[in-house]
Amino acid sequence: MAPFRLEFRREGVRLVAPDDFAVPAAAPLEPDHHWFLTASQRGNRSTGMRTWTEGNTVRPLVHGRPYFAALADAVDRTRPGDAVFLAGWRVDPDELVRDDGTTVTQLLAAAARRGVIVRGLVWRSQMDRMRFSRRQNRLFSEAVNDAGGEVLLDHRVRPFGSHHQKFVVLLHPGRPDQDVVFLGGIDVAHSRRDDIEHLGDPQRMPFARWYGGEPAWHDVQIEVRGPAVRDVEEVFRERWGDPAQLSRSPWRILQRLLDLPERHPSPLPEPLPDPPATGTCSVQLLRTYPNRWPGYPFAPHGERSIARGYAKALRRARRLIYIEDQYLWSTSVARVFAEALRKEPRMHLVVVVPRFPDQDAELTIPVAMHGHTQALDIVREAGRDRVLILDLENDDGRPVYVHSKVCIVDDVWATVGSDNFNRRSWTHDSELTAAVVDEAPDLREPPDPAGLGDGARTFARGLRLELWREHLELPDDDALLDPHEAVATLRRSVAALDAWYAGGCAGPRPPGRLRTHVMAVPTPWQRRLAVPAYRTIVDPDGRPPRMKVRGHH
Secondary structure: OOOOOOOOEEOOEEOOOOOOOOOOOOOOOOOOOOOOOOHHHHOOOOOOOOOOEEEEEEEEEEOHHHHHHHHHHHHHOOOOOOEEEEEEOOOOOOOEOOOOOOEHHHHHHHHHHOOOEEEEEEEOOOOHHHOOOHHHHHHHHHHHHHOOOEEEEEOOOOOOOOEOOOEEEEEOOOOHHHOEEEEEOOOOOOOOOOOOOOOOOOOOOOOOHHHOOOOEEEOEEEEEEOOHHHHHHHHHHHHHOOOOOOOOOHHHHHHHHOOOOOOOOOOOOOOOOOOOOOOOEEEEEEEEEOOOOOOEOOEOOOEEHHHHHHHHHHHOOOOEEEEEOOOOOOHHHHHHHHHHHHHOOOOEEEEEOOOOOOOOOOOHHHHHHHHHHHHHHHHHHHHHHHEEEEEEEOOOOOEEEEOOOEEEEOOOEEEEEOOOOOHHHHHHOEEEEEEEEEOOEOOOOOOOOOOOOOOOEHHHHHHHHHHHHHHHOOOOOOOOOOHHHHHHHHHHHHHHHHHHHHOOOOOOOOOOOEEEOOOOOOOHHHHHHHHHHHHHHHOOOOOOHHHHHHOOO
16 A cells, blocks of 8 residues: 655645755856756855866775874974864864874874964764763863864754764965865764774774674775865865854853853964866865754855755766765655666665664664664665665674765766765755766776766776775775676675575685675654654754755755
8 A cells, every 4th residue: 555645735736845856957058067066056156165176186095094194194294374174073182093192182282383273163062971072072172272273162053953074174375285185974083093904993982882892983084185175175164254153052142142252263364276286086065054043154045965966966877876874864865866776777776884873772773773774665665686785894793883975876976075865964964075076087897887978987986996895805806897797796795794694604704794784673663753853853854944845955
């Protein structure tokens, strides 16, 4: 029996529409792109950010350990008058960035003391008893500020919202060739400093019991050089210049009524010209900002270019969509991928997610199961055996927490960022993602997997192959280049490891770390009880009311 759906109509016209991720056509005379949004398609005329830039070099940094080392080296190279701009969701002040004992606080405090302009926007966070990081973020801010930096605790968000962007900008006046950005899904925080062995970070954060004492952690960041650095800098400048109060606490209203002193960010140095072109990658920055009161000056009604960017790119998908994500638990997001699967009968969707949720409290598990199982049911129903939902473990059989936020389409268009595949990330929290199309082709067979003339591109294909070699423990790319053969190789590896476990782990463990993802299905009563918390707190909708009614993004 078809599911019951309540619709509101007036004279036959539907007033409340289901979510629609359609992207409008480019405006007349506007430069269009097969994969990137145009300026009008972004849906935000108030930002100073450019539509996309060309001539960038983009390098993937898979895992926290190599990212932290690259970040530390870059900060150490800064001189007096240089600038470091940081935005984060969580920063643990004692998190090590090197094996020599250097912490992130020591790294940035030392830079501030030698005359580097250190500025930061870190989410103020919720209460620590809810496994958030208010105390850690405050201690980090205080320590860097005491050294001469300025790190603000930023809570200019919607109720139940967060600033989830994770990036660092390093600027070098007079030496623009050294300007660099680190962007992606990795906060400089406990549990993140893992590597390809996936033995975990000894500095662990409180975590679900299933992952053991030092949870193994898989994540991805990118290093960007070239003109795109200036656009990420603009993202920071827009947030820094937001005139709204840093906190939404009720007592702040009293502070304003009594005309008490308020804290405002100090002015930033004037922006400099673009860094020079360094490579072959075109980069488009995609963002989420919610509809907030008062509105963001740079996004008065919010911005949902992440949602729109995926909707446009998936219209061009033909053979293979590869995703790594922490959640994938919104039905509205799942329908975007389901539509792509229905449209292209040859296309495969491969998704790698965590085996278990990140929280194990009895009340939170049904909420997580509700959204996750619904989303997976939607894509499986659309693609049947063309959909592979997998999770990850290390060589000891311990589950690895997948925190990366990566999407690769047909080895052409790739994204790395802070957004998860859920409604919260696509409408409600601040997010930043880089979409990359490398102009350099990868000429290995097949040179044009999708058959549209785009050809495989060096960055997108290289990132997918690096991740798949790690997950399948393969020494080379030979069986992974062609999408059809790659998926067959993946299936064989997963089937062999699943069979080894089903047979009682007899004999040598087969190579590979991917397993079929199996998740408990919540009972009907658990679903009913979970829905209110899921919709209002776990996966809320940050769109303007008129867009919610019309189903637009």
